[in-house]
Amino acid sequence: MTTATFNKISALTVLYRVFLRDIKVAWRRRSDIASVFFFFIIAASLFPLGLGADPKLLHAIAPSVLWVCALLSCMLSLPRIFAADYTDGTLEQLIIANQPTLLIVLMKTLAHWVLSGLPLVLVAPLIGLQFDLNVNELQVLALSLLIGTPTLSLIGSIGAALTLGVRGGGVLIALLILPLYIPTLVFGAGAVNAVSTGMSASGGLSLLGAMLALSLVFAPLAASVALKIAVE
């Protein structure tokens, strides 16, 4: 093998290892992952409990409630992307090592999404049934979350990187990230709401796709700049 191919292979391996490692480390603390997942379920049930069981009302608020709860549970698990590695010095090593920080951030964000976003995509339709959503709406809900939750992880990684080791981290992340989450929320819940009123979800879903594309390009960049600022 030439040096070039050797380096190319090792780069991919390293990235894959970063991804896998994050999953493994998080899996050892399964309860952390699970508790955020259960947060989603519990928070969603607060709304019927607070508002009453009128099916029409629940049906009307369901897209927004489910989207907001998904957004909030995503946000709760954001510190996990970088915090553990930051405190034990691994993060510094990863940044100094030869691989571009950008890709390391991307892999860690992907791991976050797999553990925090993807489960929501799978369970939200089930919760949606409690809110009397029909099959069409549930499909669009799942699809919107599938496209939207990666965006939430990506934008969230910026907040996580900025607030590394800062006191008041969790609430501070919320303050910084929630305004940036608003377009995703609007497009996502909007897509499901559109289907509820008989319109097409394609508008909202394409806009969600655009947000994902934009975040894929810019968020890891911003997050890696923020990481370097935090670590030096």
Place this chain on the structure above:
Amino acid sequence: MNWLKFSSPQTFYPLAGKLVPWFAVAATVLTIYGLYLGLLIAPTDFQQGDSYRIIFVHVPASILSMFLYVVMAIYAALGISLNARLSYMMATSVAPTGAMFTFLALLTGSFWGKPTWGAWWVWDARITSELILLFLYIGYMSLQSAIDDKRRADRASAVLAIVGVINVPIIYFSVKWWNTLHQGSTINMGKSSTMAPIMLKAMLIMMVAFWLYSVAVILTRARREIEDRERNSEWIKQAWLQEVKE
């Protein structure tokens, strides 16, 4: 003239000190003139009655709230790309004034909306985006105060400001889209299409007055910021002693 020499806190500090009084006086004069024209001379509005006069503070506040955010982001970007301490200090100095104007825009807008459309709050695109702008300002200031290491605080909040400014058009667009989806208020937010020239004149004067005020306040805050940060350096002690003698 070599403007670059003012890019260090040490040279900027006395320059700012000299400029502030000019901007302060100009701001005061224009405010008085603008209010005179707007409150005393301008006639009442055919549709809205005298409540329209709120625009003489509402519109300048909104414009400035958005303008200052962009200025803050530019200083942030300059700080990161040039690694210039003074740029960071300027960004820090802009934020509180920008946030204040955002708050004022929302409040005066609310007081204008109530008599005009019957509601204290309306979730239309511009108002909602302005609210989110306030959140962005608050986020910026919170992040700065949460990080103890000044250098890191500067740079982290600079990143946040830049991320924020890129997001503002996206946020505005998304809220607009959301509005059309929900067929929200069909309220015509545009200022009455025919504005008497004197109303427009008064409004523009107030806009310039608010801008002049902002410059004076921001330069003053920048001086306070420099004093805080350079407290232990010789030159600031000399400068202070100098001022005390005067």
Place this chain on the structure above:
Amino acid sequence: MYWHSLNDFLHMGGYALYVWVSFAVTFGSMAIELLLLRVRRLKGQKMMGGAIQ
């Protein structure tokens, strides 16, 4: 002058509450901003006075 009397002026065509609260809060906030800067200057002077001693 558009107004015929001081009372008319203060009355603002019935919109007195809205107009005057808006203006009061606006200029009041600016006054507070200036006041806070003044306080900050005094605090800074106190500290510098200590530093120079």
